[in-house]
Amino acid sequence: MIKAIMIGSGARGIGVYGAYALIHPDEISFIAVADPDPVRRGYFASMHGIELSMQFQDAVTILSHPKMADACFICTQDHHHVEPALQAMKLGYHLFLEKPMAIHPLECIQLGRASIQHNVHFMIGHVLRYTSFFQTIKRLLDEGSIGELMTIQHNENVSFWHHAHSYVRGNWRNEAISSPMLLAKSCHDLDLLIWFVGSHPTSISSFGELSYFTPNHAPSGAPAFCMEGCPIEKTCPYFAPRVYTNAPDWMRLAVSNDLSNESMLSSIQKGPYGRCVFHSDNDVVDHQVLILEFPKGVTASFTMTAFTHENTRTIKLMGSTGEIRGHMEKGIVELYLFGRDEVISIQTNQGSSGHGGGDEGIMKAYIELLNQEPTSGIHQVNGAISAHLTAFAAEISRHEKKTVLYEDYVKQVMDSGRTNS
Numbered sequence: 267m268i269k270a271i272m273i274g275s276g277a278r279g280i281g282v283y284g285a286y287a288l289i290h291p292d293e294i295s296f297i298a299v300a301d302p303d304p305v306r307r308g309y310f311a312s313m314h315g316i317e318l319s320m321q322f323q324d325a326v327t328i329l330s331h332p333k334m335a336d337a338c339f340i341c342t343q344d345h346h347h348v349e350p351a352l353q354a355m356k357l358g359y360h361l362f363l364e365k366p367m368a369i370h371p372l373e374c375i376q377l378g379r380a381s382i383q384h385n386v387h388f389m390i391g392h393v394l395r396y397t398s399f400f401q402t403i404k405r406l407l408d409e410g411s412i413g414e415l416m417t418i419q420h421n422e423n424v425s426f427w428h429h430a431h432s433y434v435r436g437n438w439r440n441e442a443i444s445s446p447m448l449l450a451k452s453c454h455d456l457d458l459l460i461w462f463v464g465s466h467p468t469s470i471s472s473f474g475e476l477s478y479f480t481p482n483h484a485p486s487g488a489p490a491f492c493m494e495g496c497p498i499e500k501t502c503p504y505f506a507p508r509v510y511t512n513a514p515d516w517m518r519l520a521v522s523n524d525l526s527n528e529s530m531l532s533s534i535q536k537g538p539y540g541r542c543v544f545h546s547d548n549d550v551v552d553h554q555v556l557i558l559e560f561p562k563g564v565t566a567s568f569t570m571t572a573f574t575h576e577n578t579r580t581i582k583l584m585g586s587t588g589e590i591r592g593h594m595e596k597g598i599v600e601l602y603l604f605g606r607d608e609v610i611s612i613q614t615n616q617g618s619s620g621h622g623g624g625d626e627g628i629m630k631a632y633i634e635l636l637n638q639e640p641t642s643g644i645h646q647v648n649g650a651i652s653a654h655l656t657a658f659a660a661e662i663s664r665h666e667k668k669t670v671l672y673e674d675y676v677k678q679v680m681d682s683g684r685t686n687s
C-alpha cells in the first residue's frame with residue numbers, strides 16, 4: 267500500500283491519478299493535497315478523506331514540511347513542474363511527474379540526475395507506453411514479427427475540436443504560458459518512437475506552422491466572442507455554446523469548476539473558451555511534421571495535426587519481412603506478412619480509463635515500480651528525457667530551417683549547463 271501526496275488537483279490529479287486511488291484503495295492512497303484553488307483542493311480532499319491539516323495552499327507550502335508519504339504526484343501546469351519536482355526528490359519522495367517534464371532542455375537532464383542523486387523512483391506521465399495497444403506493437407517488434415524494422419509512420423490526429431479546445435482557446439494555446447505544442451502534446455509520441463527503435467534519433471528535421479486558426483481566416487463579421495452574435499453560429503463547428511453544453515466533463519472542467527450548462531454559458535460569454543477560434547491569442551502550430559533518422563538506417567516520420575475528424579493515433583511500422591498497422595481508438599493492430607495473403611488482426615484491450623487504458627496502465631506500472639530498486643525505472647526516464655530533447659531539437663529545426671544532429675544538440679545543452687553553473 268503506497269501513501270502519496272498530490273500537488274495540483276486539476277483535471278489529471280482528480281480525474282486520472284486520484285480516480286485510480288479511489289478504485290484501488292488497497293494499492294495507493296492520497297493522504298495530502300496542495301492546490302491554490304480552494305474548490306479543487308476541497309473536492310480532492312473530500313473524495314480522499316484528507317483532513318484539513320493535510321490540505322495545503324500550494325507546492326511550496328506542502329514541500330516545506332518533512333516528507334509525509336512515499337510518493338509525490340506533480341500534476342501542475344507545464345511551467346510549474348521543475349522546482350517542486352527537485353524539492354520533492356530532495357525530500358526523498360518517489361516522484362510521478364506529469365509530462366512535459368520541463369520546458370527547458372537542460373532542466374530535463376537535471377531532473378534525471380536528481381533522481382539518481384537522491385536514489386528515488388522517477389516516472390514521467392508518458393501514458394502511451396502503458397496501453398495494451400502500443401505494448402502489443404512493441405511485443406510484435408521484439409518478437410521479430412516484421413523482421414528488421416526499417417520505417418515508421420506515426421500520426422497524432424489531434425482532431426479539429428480537441429485542437430480548438432486545448433491549443434486555440436485552452437491552456438496550451440500560447441508558448442509563453444505553456445510550451446511548444448510538439449513538447450506539450452507529443453513528447454509521449456516521440457517517447458514511443460524511441461521505445462520502438464530502442465534508441466534516440468541521430469538526425470531531426472521538422473516543418474510546420476500555425477496556418478488556419480488565425481484572424482485572416484475569420485468569417486466576415488465574426489465577433490471576438492461566439493456569444494456576441496456570430497453570423498455563422500449555426501454552421502460553425504467551433505461555436506462555443508454548442509461545444510461546451512455538449513462537452514464531456516474533462517473539457518468542462520477546463521472552463522469552470524461548476525460543470526453545469528448554466529455555468530458553461532456564463533463562463534464562455536467573455537472567457538477564453540468562448541473566444542472565436544480565429545480571434546484568440548494562440549500562437550502554437552496547428553500542424554507539424556518531423557522526419558527522423560535513427561541508427562542502422564531506421565527512418566520515421568511523425569505528423570501532429572489539428573485537421574482530422576478523429577481524435578486518435580494511427581501508426582504503420584514497416585519491416586524487412588512484414589508490416590504492422592494500428593488504429594489506437596479502435597484498438598486494432600494488424601500484422602501483414604509478406605508473401606502471405608492473410609492478415610493477422612489483434613483486438614487489443616482498451617480498458618475503461620483514458621488514453622486507451624494508458625492512464626490506468628501507468629498507475630499500475632508506477633505502483634509496481636515502487637516495489638523495486640530505484641534504478642529499475644531508469645530506462646523509462648532516459649527514454650522520456652531523449653523524447654523531450656528530440657522535441658526541443660525539432661523546434662530548432664523548424665524555426666531555423668535546418669537538420670539538427672541529436673548528439674551535437676545534446677552536447678550544446680550540456681555545455682550551456684556548464685557555462686551557467
Ligand SMILES: NC(=O)c1ccc[n+]([C@@H]2O[C@H](COP(=O)([O-])OP(=O)(O)OC[C@H]3O[C@@H](n4cnc5c(N)ncnc54)[C@H](O)[C@@H]3O)[C@@H](O)[C@H]2O)c1
Pocket residue numbers: 273274275276277278279300301302303306323324325326341342343344346364365366391392393437450621
Ligand atoms: N499524461 C498525459 O497524457 C497528459 C494529458 C493532459 C495533460 N497532461 C499534463 O498534466 C499537467 C496538468 O494538466 P491538467 O489538465 O490536469 O491541468 P489543470 O490546469 O486542470 O490542473 C493543474 C492544477 O494545478 C494547480 N496549481 C497551480 N499552481 C499550483 C501550485 N503552485 N501548487 C499546487 N497546485 C497548483 C491548479 O490550481 C490546477 O488545479 C500539465 O502539465 C499537462 O500538460 C498530461
